[in-house]
Amino acid sequence: MADQYDFDLFTIGAGSGGVRASRVSAAHGARVAVAEEYRVGGTCVIRGCVPKKMLVYGAHFAEDLEDAQQFGWTIEGKSFDWVKLRDHVQTDIDRLEGLYGETLGNHGVEVFRERAEITGPHEITLASGKVVTAKYILVATGAQPQRLEFPGSEHAITSNEAFHLDALPKRVMIAGGGYIANEFAGIFNEFGSKVCIVNRSDQLLRGYDESLRDRLLQISMMKGINFHFNTTFKSITKNDDGSLHVELDGDDDQDVDVVMFATGRSPNTGGLGLENVGVELGDKGEIKVDEFSQTNVDYIYAVGDVTDRVQLTPVAIREGQAFADSVFSDVEPYGVDHSCIASAVFSHPPIAAVGMTEGEARNKIGNIKVYTSDFRAMKNVVAGRNERSLYKMITNAATDQVVGIHMIGPESAEIMQAAAVAVKAGLTKADFDATTAIHPTLAEELVLFK
Numbered sequence: 230m231a232d233q234y235d236f237d238l239f240t241i242g243a244g245s246g247g248v249r250a251s252r253v254s255a256a257h258g259a260r261v262a263v264a265e266e267y268r269v270g271g272t273c274v275i276r277g278c279v280p281k282k283m284l285v286y287g288a289h290f291a292e293d294l295e296d297a298q299q300f301g302w303t304i305e306g307k308s309f310d311w312v313k314l315r316d317h318v319q320t321d322i323d324r325l326e327g328l329y330g331e332t333l334g335n336h337g338v339e340v341f342r343e344r345a346e347i348t349g350p351h352e353i354t355l356a357s358g359k360v361v362t363a364k365y366i367l368v369a370t371g372a373q374p375q376r377l378e379f380p381g382s383e384h385a386i387t388s389n390e391a392f393h394l395d396a397l398p399k400r401v402m403i404a405g406g407g408y409i410a411n412e413f414a415g416i417f418n419e420f421g422s423k424v425c426i427v428n429r430s431d432q433l434l435r436g437y438d439e440s441l442r443d444r445l446l447q448i449s450m451m452k453g454i455n456f457h458f459n460t461t462f463k464s465i466t467k468n469d470d471g472s473l474h475v476e477l478d479g480d481d482d483q484d485v486d487v488v489m490f491a492t493g494r495s496p497n498t499g500g501l502g503l504e505n506v507g508v509e510l511g512d513k514g515e516i517k518v519d520e521f522s523q524t525n526v527d528y529i530y531a532v533g534d535v536t537d538r539v540q541l542t543p544v545a546i547r548e549g550q551a552f553a554d555s556v557f558s559d560v561e562p563y564g565v566d567h568s569c570i571a572s573a574v575f576s577h578p579p580i581a582a583v584g585m586t587e588g589e590a591r592n593k594i595g596n597i598k599v600y601t602s603d604f605r606a607m608k609n610v611v612a613g614r615n616e617r618s619l620y621k622m623i624t625n626a627a628t629d630q631v632v633g634i635h636m637i638g639p640e641s642a643e644i645m646q647a648a649a650v651a652v653k654a655g656l657t658k659a660d661f662d663a664t665t666a667i668h669p670t671l672a673e674e675l676v677l678f679k
């Protein structure tokens with residue numbers, strides 16, 4: 230194939246989307262190279278989903294150890310060592326990074342561990358000065374935390390740095406009310422930090438069903454997390470003892486040890502040379518692509534967060550797979566179906582959702598039925614933990630088809646993955662009802678809605 234080029238495919242960025250696209254393209258027979266300036270694995274593996282989930286597990290022991298006493302256990306001398314957890318997490322991340330590198334190597338993908346820039350048609354220049362050519366270029370450079378700008382904002386960290394903190398901060402202020410804010414608020418709070426969330430509006434987790442967002446807020450407050458809504462930042466100054474003085478607009482000043490921005494993620498499109506070849510960008514700097522992940526420049530494609538379609542790892546992986554199959558195999562080119570994607574927020578407790586929220590369903594369908602189950606998990610009852618789960622099913626009243634399921638409560642992400650199959654497949658509430666419950670479980674609520 231295309232011998233006038235050094236490679237059939239040059240991928241910029243070895244994250245979830247880039248690695249999948251590269252190794253599958255190579256498996257289809259393409260000569261592939263990938264450039265990565267940081268660490269192979271990308272945000273998800275190195276400083277996102279994976280280490281975050283490990284911290285979530287670590288954090289949850291705080292509750293488990295407390296609850297264990299109601300189950301007859303005596304726990305003496307319990308203590309938490311942040312540095313130990315942090316280092317164990319990083320050791321496993323190193324292992325995973327190695328595996329990702331091995332996968333690329335096993336598929337014969339050449340890895341350049343340096344920055345790459347598009348310097349002309351089909352031409353890439355690496356940081357070392359080496360120039361290579363490729364028939365196709367795939368941009369899979371992901372996104373980076375968006376930092377707010379105000380006097381002293383340089384004192385704030387992002388989730389990137391949160392994984393490497395020298396010590397557990399006593400007081401943490403988190404800016405934003407989305408995924409990362411709620412997940413890290415839960416993590417730090419369980420570890421014993423005093424946590425507050427500062428959000429520009431009074432809406433948490435926009436896009437999720439309102440009842441669940443309200444329930445999370447209520448439970449989070451009960452657990453001790455403070456919320457400052459309709460509040461923005463004026464300034465941060467460093468106190469003599471190294472702590473931070475935060476001046477807020479809309480609330481009292483606060484002294485904290487760490488301020489963390491969790492205010493969205495911006496596509497990494499700067500310095501890639503996209504302007505050299507005329508790749509079109511959207512308003513947020515994202516690469517504009519069609520359903521096949523192809524840009525306006527016919528030999529350049531983009532997948533994952535850099536396209537700002539749905540910023541989720543499994544979506545980037547699917548986009549990478551579809552690109553590789555469509556361009557380098559003989560299947561009919563296909564795109565990724567971005568509808569009805571199940572998602573979860575690993576807060577304490579977690580939220581999971583698939584399909585339309587009640588509000589969306591009312592707007593789009595009109596005639597809907599809403600079923601709810603508001604219950605206390607058996608384990609919480611015995612533990613004396615006053616924390617209720619909430620499950621919600623939304624159906625199209627005319628057809629009985631389930632168009633949305635929303636859950637907050639223990640293990641909701643684990644339960645949702647299976648339920649999402651049914652919703653994606655277009656099953657009806659009668660199909661759910663016809664399924665015998667597994668008793669006693671949390672998930673049985675899904676087939677017992679009245």
Ligand code: NDP
Pocket residue numbers: 377404405406407408409410412428429430432433434435491492493494539540541572573574575
């Ligand atoms: P989110 O989009 O979830 O939330 C961003 C938050 O920051 C919102 O509350 C938003 O407010 C606020 N915000 C945005 N811009 C500003 C601004 N200029 N000033 C003040 N506040 C602002 O982003 P995250 O950073 O939490 O996460 C990024 C993405 O990563 C997520 O969207 C998700 O796709 C992915 N992710 C997924 C996870 C998972 O699957 N469990 C976990 C973590 C991340 P407003 O609502 O008003 O816009």
